[in-house]
Amino acid sequence: MARKVRDRVDPRVIGSRVFMLLWLTIAWVMLWGPIEVGTIVAGVLVSIVVMVLLPLPRVPVEGLVRPVSTAWLVIVVAYYLVRSSIAVAWLSVRPQAPPRSAVLRAPMRLKSDFTLALAVNTLNLMPGGIVVRVDPVARYVYIHVLDAGSPEAVERFRRQTAHVEHLYVRAFERPEDWKPSPEHYSAPAEEYRSRVPDRVKDRAPEPVHDSEEHR
Template structure:
C-alpha cells in the first residue's frame, strides 16, 4: 500500500509539473505575466492535460532539487565552454580539427531521462548526437574535434559527467522504483570510435581521414 501511495504521488507530481510548465509556456507566448494571463494559461493547461493527454511515461525515479539545480548550472557552463572552444577553432590560424563519430555509454535507466540528456548534449556546440541505441544504452555523437587523444578524452570526460549529473538528479539508486516492464540494459562494453560515415560500426575502428 505504501509503495502504491508513493507511485501515485509521483504521478500526481509529474502532472502538476507539466501543467505548470504549459501555463508558463502560455505566458511566455503572450509576453505578459499579468494575473489574467497566468490564470488563462492554467486553464488551457488543464484542458490540454484532460482532453489531449500525452502518452503515459512511467515515473520511476525521484527529482532531487539541489542536484537538478547543479545539473542546470553545469550544463550552462558546458554550453558556454563549448561555444568558446568552437569559436576559437573557427578563427585560429591552424588547419580545421579532425572530426569523428564517437560512441559513448549513456547508462541512464529511464527513456525519459535519456531523452533529456541527449537533448542537453545536442545543445552543446562542437558535437551532435547522430544515433541513440536505446537497448544497449549508447549514444553516437559526431564530434567536431577528435583529432587528438586529449580531445577525445575531454569529450568522454564531459559526456560522462553529464550522465552522472542526470543520474544524481533523477535516478539515484535509493529513489529508483522500476516499472514492472522496465528493460535492463546489458553490461557496458565501453566507449568506442567509429567512422563518421558509419556510426554503427564496431568500437575501435579507425577514424576516416
C-alpha cells in the same frame, strides 16, 4: 484495478500532473498578459480541460527529481556550453589545419528512455559535437566530434560525456529513489534487431573509436 488506484495516489504521478497544470497555467497567463486573479483562474480551468480532454501519452515516473542537483545540472551544462562555444570559435580562426574529426562511442547508462533523451539533447546543444546514433539496447551514444585529433581531445570528450551522465543520474535517477514502473518496457536485443531495416542491417559498420576501454 488495484494497480490503477496505486498509480493515481502515487506522489510521483500526482507531482507530474501538478507540474503540468502549473506549466499550462503559466503559459496561459503569459499569453493573455496581465497577472490578475481572473486570468490565473481561467488558466487553471483551461489547463484542467486540456489535461482531461487532450491527455498526453503517459510517461512512466520511476525516479525522483532532486531540485538542488537539477539546478547544478543546469549550471554545469551552461558552463559547458560557453566553454565549447569558445573552443569551436578558436578552431575556426586559428592559423592551423582543421582538426581531425571522428565518430566516438560513449556509454550512457541511464535507465529511463526519457532521461536518456534529455541527456542526448543536452549533448546536441554543446558546440563541437552532434549525436548521430543512439543504441537503446546497449545504452551507447555515437557522437560526431569536431576535434578528436589527439588523445587529450578524446579524453576531454569522454570526461565531459561521463560528467553529463553523472549529473542526470544525480538529478533524476539516484539508486535510492528509483522505483521501476510496470509500464516501463525495454525491447530485447533480438526484437530490436528484427525491427532494423534490411538496408541498415546489411550496411558495413562505420569505424568508431570507443571513448573508454571496455574489457
